[in-house]
Amino acid sequence: xxxxxxxxxxxxxxxxxxxxxxxxxxxxxxxxxxxxxxxxxxxxxxxxxxxxxxxxxxxxxxxxxxxxxxxxxxxxxxxxxxxxxxxxxxxxxxxxxxxxxxxxxxxxxxxxxxxxxxxxxxxxxxxxxxxxxxxxxxxxxxxxxxxxxxxxxxxxxxxxxxxxxxxxxxxxxxxxxxxxxxxxxxxxxxxxxxxxxxxxxxxxxxxxxxxxxxxxxxxxxxxxxxxxxxxxxxxxxxxxxxxxxxxxxxxxxxxxxxxxxxxxxxxxxxxxxxxxxxxxxxxxxxxxxxxxxxxxxxxxxxxxxxxxxxxxxxxxxxxxxxxxxxxxxxxxxxxxxxxxxxxxxxxxxxxxxxxxxxxxxxxxxxxxxxxxxxxxxxxxxxxxxxxxxxxxxxxxxxxxxxxxxxxxxxxxxxxxxxxxxxxxxxxxxxxxxxxxxxxxxxxxxxxxxxxxxxxxxxxxxxxxxxxxxxxxxxxxxxxxxxxxxxxxxxxxxxxxxxxxxxxxxxxxxxxxxxxxxxxx
Numbered sequence: 001x002x003x004x005x006x007x008x009x010x011x012x013x014x015x016x017x018x019x020x021x022x023x024x025x026x027x028x029x030x031x032x033x034x035x036x037x038x039x040x041x042x043x044x045x046x047x048x049x050x051x052x053x054x055x056x057x058x059x060x061x062x063x064x065x066x067x068x069x070x071x072x073x074x075x076x077x078x079x080x081x082x083x084x085x086x087x088x089x090x091x092x093x094x095x096x097x098x099x100x101x102x103x104x105x106x107x108x109x110x111x112x113x114x115x116x117x118x119x120x121x122x123x124x125x126x127x128x129x130x131x132x133x134x135x136x137x138x139x140x141x142x143x144x145x146x147x148x149x150x151x152x153x154x155x156x157x158x159x160x161x162x163x164x165x166x167x168x169x170x171x172x173x174x175x176x177x178x179x180x181x182x183x184x185x186x187x188x189x190x191x192x193x194x195x196x197x198x199x200x201x202x203x204x205x206x207x208x209x210x211x212x213x214x215x216x217x218x219x220x221x222x223x224x225x226x227x228x229x230x231x232x233x234x235x236x237x238x239x240x241x242x243x244x245x246x247x248x249x250x251x252x253x254x255x256x257x258x259x260x261x262x263x264x265x266x267x268x269x270x271x272x273x274x275x276x277x278x279x280x281x282x283x284x285x286x287x288x289x290x291x292x293x294x295x296x297x298x299x300x301x302x303x304x305x306x307x308x309x310x311x312x313x314x315x316x317x318x319x320x321x322x323x324x325x326x327x328x329x330x331x332x333x334x335x336x337x338x339x340x341x342x343x344x345x346x347x348x349x350x351x352x353x354x355x356x357x358x359x360x361x362x363x364x365x366x367x368x369x370x371x372x373x374x375x376x377x378x379x380x381x382x383x384x385x386x387x388x389x390x391x392x393x394x395x396x397x398x399x400x401x402x403x404x405x406x407x408x409x410x411x412x413x414x415x416x417x418x419x420x421x422x423x424x425x426x427x428x429x430x431x432x433x434x435x436x437x438x439x440x441x442x443x444x445x446x447x448x449x450x451x452x453x454x455x456x457x458x459x460x461x462x463x464x465x466x467x468x469x470x471x472x473x474x475x476x477x478x479x480x481x482x483x484x485x486x487x488x489x490x491x492x493x494x495x496x497x498x499x500x501x502x503x504x505x506x507x508x509x510x511x512x513x514x515x516x517x518x519x520x
Contacts, residue, residue, distance in 0.1 A: 168482075168483070168486065169480070169482055172483060172486050173482055175486075211256045212254070212255040212267045213252050213253070213254055213255075214253045214254075214267055214270050214271060214274070216251045216274065217274065219250065219251060224279050225244070225246065225270070225279060227279065227280070231281060232280065232281065235284045235285070236266070236270070236273075236284050239284055239285055239288040240262055240266035240269065241259065241262045242256065242257040242259075242262050242265075242266040243256045243257060261328050263328070264295055264328050265288065265291045269284070269287045269288045272287050272291065273287055298324070298327075299321055299325050299327065300321055302323070302324035302337065303315075303319075303321055303324035306323050306341060306366060307320060307323075309341070310341070310362045310366055311359065311362070312344075312359060312362050312363045312366060318393055319389070319390070322373040322374065322389065323366065323373070324337075326340055326369065326370075326372060326373050329373065331369075331372065334428065336372050339369065339427050340365070340366050340367075340369050341366070343365040343368060343424050343426075344361075344362045344366040345362070345365070346423035346427060347365035348361050350422070356415055356419070357416075360399070360416060361416060361419055361420075363399060364416055364419075364420050365423055365424075367390055368383075368386065368406045368424060369382065369386065370386035370389055370403065371385030371388075371389065371403075381407065381409055383403060383404055383405075383406055383407045384409055387401075387403040390403055398414060401414060401416075402420045403420075405417040405420075405421065406420045406421045444467045444499070444501060445467050447498070447499055448463040448467060448499070449461045449462070449470070451494050451495055451498065451499075452472045452491055452507075455487060455490065456478070457475050457478035457479040457483075457487070458472055458475075459474060460472075460473040461473065465506075467505070468504070468506065469507075470491070470507055470508065471508045472508065472509045472510065474487065474511045475511075476512060480511075481511060484511045485509075487509050488509040491507045491509070495507070
């Protein structure tokens with residue numbers, strides 16, 4: 001490439017010389033032209049030779065590169081061929097292995113078919129043997145039924161009965177062992193907790209009835225209370241919603257009604273009217289309104305005082321009013337307000353011994369009979385009503401559950417619910433806490449003895465402890481010691497299902513064996 005450039009420069013120089021020579025005098029022009037032509041010819045020859053040389057070198061170089069490319073291609077082709085030969089060899093080996101495996105699988109398939117034929121023959125043989133055994137068993141069963149004089153179903157039933165009796169016997173033994181173990185570890189601690197709680201709290205007891213008696217200064221006051229054509233007594237009954245009974249009882253008027261708050265309003269109003277002496281419809285309405293305000297204030301103060309005494313705070317004002325209304329409510333002659341306080345204290349004491357939240361336990365105990373403040377106005381169990389009221393006024397789910405579960409309206413699932421249930425039973429079942437009418441008392445004793453004697457094997461039953469215990473005497477020939485445990489549980493379950501009673505009832509099944517002989 002450089003040579004070609006030199007040639008081009010030389011030509012340019014020659015042309016320039018030629019142009020310059022044309023300007024020289026004609027005299028020298030001939031010689032100069034000749035020299036230029038010679039020089040140009042020489043330059044052209046040199047350039048031609050140089051170009052031929054360059055062309056030959058380029059051709060040789062191209063041939064060398066072509067040969068090199070050919071060698072590389074042939075080398076690559078040889079490697080590819082060698083690689084293909086290796087692949088072909090491996091494929092041949094794999095094909096040979098596959099042929100061997102196919103042959104092996106064919107052989108295994110033949111073996112499996114032979115084994116299936118053998119198994120089919122054995123299965124047919126076993127089925128035939130089963131049929132023979134079944135026929136033999138039928139023949140044997142028929143012979144056994146003939147010998148024993150009892151059908152297979154009867155024998156099965158007798159066997160099942162025997163197994164059931166044995167299972168009951170074993171279950172009774174297991175129950176006895178478990179109860180003894182549990183009693184050894186738990187009975188002592190439970191008694192300590194309960195006795196400690198009862199000893200540390202002694203609640204006042206107030207007995208009230210569903211009627212109130214208002215004393216009169218003289219029998220002449222009865223006529224003034226009745227009024228002309230009975231207008232005063234009608235006005236008083238209409239204003240208070242309580243019936244006034246004016247009979248032959250000397251110097252006394254009886255107020256009768258199921259709403260204790262209204263009865264208290266009527267009592268206060270009548271006492272004020274008697275003391276004032278002015279008894280007429282207008283005055284009656286005025287005095288009843290004033291007495292109603294006083295009773296409402298007393299109710300509010302009673303609820304606040306209960307919460308203060310227990311150290312329970314944050315109770316909704318409407319709930320406090322309901323607690324105060326319990327002051328005028330009784331259950332089996334036990335004042336529900338005092339009962340609620342007692343249950344709250346007992347819950348708190350037992351919770352402290354068990355390491356449970358004391359304030360929460362007191363709160364649940366105080367509110368457990370909340371429904372009794374309105375159960376005469378709303379249909380349903382007082383536990384369910386109380387739980388709904390507590391939920392309505394923002395009490396926690398644990399408190400609501402404890403209220404709902406304290407009479408098994410809901411199964412107790414927390415320690416708090418069990419504590420409230422136990423404290424409620426303690427407060428209601430302690431001696432002197434509650435009294436009943438004679439008719440109800442006698443009927444409960446009769447029902448207890450009737451339920452106990454309805455079980456087979458019972459010879460006598462005696463309801464004692466004012467109906468809080470039933471002693472059942474059983475025949476030792478018909479009932480075993482283990483069966484007596486089961487009978488006690490069954491009697492207790494039947495009492496729970498068929499009777500309504502305060503507190504709890506102890507079922508005591510007694511079995512004894514007596515050997516009697518006379519010496520003559």
